[in-house]
Structure formats: structure tokens, C-alpha cells
Amino acid sequence: xxxxxxxxxxxxxxxxxxxxxxxxxxxxxxxxxxxxxxxxxxxxxxxxxxxxxxxxxxxxxxxxxxxxxxxxxxxxxxxxxxxxxxxxxxxxxxxxxxxxxxxxxxxxxxxxxxxxxxxxxxxxxxxxxxxxxxxxxxxxxxxxxxxxxxxxxxxxxxxxxxxxxxxxxxxxxxxxxxxxxxxxxxxxxxxxxxxxxxxxxxxxxxxxxxxxxxxxxxxxxxxxxxxxxxxxxxxxxxxxxxxxxxxxxxxxxxxxxxxxxxxxxxxxxxxxxxxxxxxxxxxxxxxxxxxxxxxxxxxxxxxxxxxxxxxxxxxxxxxxxxxxxxxxxxxxxxxxxxxxxxxxxxxxxxxxxxxxxxxxxxxxxxxxxxxxxxxxxxxxxx
Numbered sequence: 001x002x003x004x005x006x007x008x009x010x011x012x013x014x015x016x017x018x019x020x021x022x023x024x025x026x027x028x029x030x031x032x033x034x035x036x037x038x039x040x041x042x043x044x045x046x047x048x049x050x051x052x053x054x055x056x057x058x059x060x061x062x063x064x065x066x067x068x069x070x071x072x073x074x075x076x077x078x079x080x081x082x083x084x085x086x087x088x089x090x091x092x093x094x095x096x097x098x099x100x101x102x103x104x105x106x107x108x109x110x111x112x113x114x115x116x117x118x119x120x121x122x123x124x125x126x127x128x129x130x131x132x133x134x135x136x137x138x139x140x141x142x143x144x145x146x147x148x149x150x151x152x153x154x155x156x157x158x159x160x161x162x163x164x165x166x167x168x169x170x171x172x173x174x175x176x177x178x179x180x181x182x183x184x185x186x187x188x189x190x191x192x193x194x195x196x197x198x199x200x201x202x203x204x205x206x207x208x209x210x211x212x213x214x215x216x217x218x219x220x221x222x223x224x225x226x227x228x229x230x231x232x233x234x235x236x237x238x239x240x241x242x243x244x245x246x247x248x249x250x251x252x253x254x255x256x257x258x259x260x261x262x263x264x265x266x267x268x269x270x271x272x273x274x275x276x277x278x279x280x281x282x283x284x285x286x287x288x289x290x291x292x293x294x295x296x297x298x299x300x301x302x303x304x305x306x307x308x309x310x311x312x313x314x315x316x317x318x319x320x321x322x323x324x325x326x327x328x329x330x331x332x333x334x335x336x337x338x339x340x341x342x343x344x345x346x347x348x349x350x351x352x353x354x355x356x357x358x359x360x361x362x363x364x365x366x367x368x369x370x371x372x373x374x375x376x377x378x379x380x381x382x
Contacts (some may be wrong), residue, residue: 005328006371008339010053012364013046017056020082021064022046025343026359033083036100037154039064040107041302042361045368047114048380061111065120068104069127076134078104098138098146099153101131102171109178110381132179135172143200144187146172147215158288158295159227159272160280163215166192166202167232174239174382189241203242208249209233210242212268225278228269230259231303237310238382247314254307262350263330264304264323271297271347287355292347294355299345301330305366312373313382324374331367334358341367 015026022039024031031038043064046057071079071093080097108128112118121128138146146169150162169192176185187196192210194201199217202210207226210233214224233250236242242250253259259266271291272278283289288296304327311320333352334340340358345351352358373379 001325001328002371005331005339005367009045009331009341009364009367010049010057012341012359013042013049013057013060013361013368014053015359016042016361016364017060019063021067022060022361023083024361025357026361027357030357030359033081034064034067035081036068036078036097037080037103038362039068040103040110042365043107043110044381045305045365045370045372047110048368048372058115061107062120065104065107065111065124068100069124072127072130073134075137076130076132077101078131097152098135098148098168099171101135102168102175105131105135105175106171106178106381113381128179132175135175143191143197144184145169145191145200154231155267155295158283158286159212159225159268159278161213161225163213163223164200164202165213165232166210166229167212167235169202170232170235170239170241173241174235177240192236192241193243193246203246208253210236210246210250227272227278228253228257228259230254230265230267230269231300231306234265234303234306234310237313238306238379240313240382244314247310251310251314251316260304260307260323260326262348263299263301263326263333263345264307265299266292266297266347267295267300267303267344268297287353293353294344297347298353299330299347299350300343300363301327301341301345302360302362302366304330305363305370308370309373309379309382312377313379315377317374317377320370320374324370327367327370331363 016023021034022042024035024038043061068078071082078101080094080100082093112121145164151157173188190196191200192202194203212229237247259269287294308320308323331341332338335352341360341363342352342358343356343360344353
């Protein structure tokens with residue numbers, strides 16, 4: 001099963017590998033653009049392929065970095081996406097994203113380590129410096145944490161979040177470590193984990209996991225929400241932001257609430273519905289309006305890849321192997337045929353969603369990444 005899944009995943013990535021870089025989907029007409037986050041997350045696994053089919057994936061990884069570098073903003077922001085996918089805006093380059101710059105920097109580090117090749121880091125040294133400076137500037141409170149506006153990461157407008165977001169802090173911690181900024185990384189870790197400046201803490205010991213986001217405290221009335229952000233919490237484990245105690249607490253919560261069922265892993269928990277305090281009227285207009293669909297508690301196999309990596313990170317090797325098999329089964333599901341590597345599956349039935357795009361690059365890439373984590377009993381790059 002695992003070997004078959006790996007072979008099928010490589011096939012998906014070959015369909016997603018375009019002359020300009022990795023597209024988000026290998027389906028004709030499916031997300032025909034290069035997204036910063038998708039291409040770099042995809043490359044975590046693509047960079048581990050070592051066989052006669054490696055060259056094409058290697059080239060697409062490099063082309064993705066080059067394309068993003070060439071379209072960097074004057075101020076240093078890395079584009080969210082480059083491509084003519086957005087017919088409404090008639091724009092070939094879109095921004096308004098904080099994690100694009102973070103994943104771009106992670107991608108540079110991964111490329112250099114995977115291929116033992118510093119050439120892109122040298123060629124785009126100025127781009128890297130500008131991206132780091134742009135990120136450092138996203139700190140209006142001067143508290144050394146990144147702050148963001150709504151809709152600036154992979155979850156777009158659902159659920160609503162702003163200010164200090166755990167997904168962003170986890171990625172930033174990883175970036176700071178990768179680029180030798182150990183003092184800044186340690187400060188970030190202590191703040192987010194509530195060891196210093198506790199009014200800024202994101203870990204909630206009563207809940208047993210990181211808050212998805214928080215912002216200002218108004219005389220005890222704090223702007224925050226408490227639903228479980230699966231990817232953000234898993235990235236905190238994978239990057240090392242979470243202590244061992246916190247990591248175990250997060251994974252225990254996932255097991256207790258069956259967030260890893262029917263396949264790993266649901267995007268958020270619990271699903272949101274009209275009447276909940278987190279609900280906004282515009283949620284009715286998006287694909288996530290139904291519980292267990294899309295971002296609203298749907299299963300995203302790419303998140304499952306980070307779940308397996310998180311289990312390996314804290315040395316739960318047997319469990320990681322079991323979940324890798326479940327992840328293979330998730331990617332085997334299809335609307336037309338087996339091994340579609342769908343974007344998302346229904347959070348109760350495990351079937352591909354009606355608007356789920358098959359042959360998703362990051363579903364395939366993170367499966368390969370997860371499989372390598374299990375094989376090595378360690379997490380590459382982080």
C-alpha cells in the first residue's frame with residue numbers, strides 16, 4: 001500500500017510540474033498557477049524523490065523559487081500566487097498573504113539542504129533579506145511576534161482570524177531557526193508558550209492546545225477564538241515551537257476528539273455553524289458553510305502529512321506508521337477512479353467533496369514527506 005501510494009504520488013507531482021514551477025493541481029484547468037505555499041509544501045516531498053524521475057521535480061522546485069523571487073514586491077513580500085487563474089481580478093500576480101513569504105524562505109532552506117546546492121541562496125540573497133525584513137515589519141506592537149490581517153494565510157476567510165495566528169508563529173519560528181536567528185526564535189517560543197510576557201501567550205493549558213489566534217486584551221475581554229487549528233498546532237510540533245509536554249497534549253487532543261478520523265486530519269475542530277459566536281454572515285457564501293465540508297471540519301490529506309511528521313517528531317513511530325497507512329487510504333479515495341489525491345474529503349464519510357480538486361500537488365508531496373519521516377524515524381529539514 002505505502003509503496004503504491006508513493007509511486008502514485010510521484011505521478012501526481014509529475015503532472016503538477018510545469019515549466020514555471022509546481023501548479024497546485026495536475027488536473028487540466030485545476031488551479032493553473034504557482035502558489036507560494038502550495039509549491040513549497042509540495043517540494044518538501046518532491047525534494048526527497050531520488051530516482052530516474054527526480055530531475056523534473058528538481059527543476060520544478062527550482063523554477064518555483066525563481067518565479068516567486070522574480071515577482072517579489074518592492075517592499076519584500078513574496079506573492080501569494082503567480083499565474084492567470086484569477087479571472088475576476090485580471091491579475092497575474094496576487095499578494096495579501098503572510099505565509100507565502102514564510103514558505104518561500106523555508107523552501108530556499110529545503111532546496112539548499114536537499115540538493116546540497118547553495119546557488120539559489122546566493123543568487124537570491126537580496127530577495128531572502130528583503131523577505132526577512134518584510135516579515136520583521138509585520139509587528140505593529142513591537143512584541144517580536146508577527147501580526148496579520150484577516151484572510152492572509154491558507155485558510156483565507158474561513159475561519160476568521162487576525163492578529164497573532166498560531167500557523168504563522170509556528171512557521172516564523174521555523175524560519176528564524178533555519179536562518180540562524182536563534183535568539184529571536186527562543187524569545188518567540190517562550191512568549192507563545194506562556195513562559196514570559198504571559199499576556200501574549202498562545203498556548204492554553206486548559207484547552208491543551210494553541211489558540212488559533214488572539215489579539216488585544218480589553219480589560220480582561222480578550223479578542224481570541226478557541227476552535228482547534230489542526231495545521232497550526234501540528235506545525236508548532238514539526239518546527240519545534242511546541243515543547244514535548246505541549247506536543248503530547250496536542251496529539252492527545254487529536255486522538256481524543258477523533259480529528260484523525262475517518263482519515264488524518266480534519267482542518268478544524270469542532271466544525272462551525274450558524275449561531276456560533278465565531279460565525280460571520282459571509283461564511284454562508286463559501287464552500288465551508290456546511291459542517292465537515294471544505295475548511296469547516298473537512299479532511300485535508302496534506303494536513304495528514306504533517307500529522308505523521310509530528311508523531312515522528314515526538315518519537316511515536318508505531319502510531320506514525322499506522323497513520324501513514326490511513327493517509328495512503330485517504331489519497332486512494334476518488335470520484336472517478338482510485339488514487340486521486342484529492343484536495344479534501346468529507347469529515348464524516350471520508351469521500352471526496354463535490355468541489356474538491358483531484359491530483360492535488362500538496363496532497364502528494366506531503367505524503368512523500370510523511371513516508372520519508374516514517375522511514376528515517378526523523379523529520380527532514382526541520
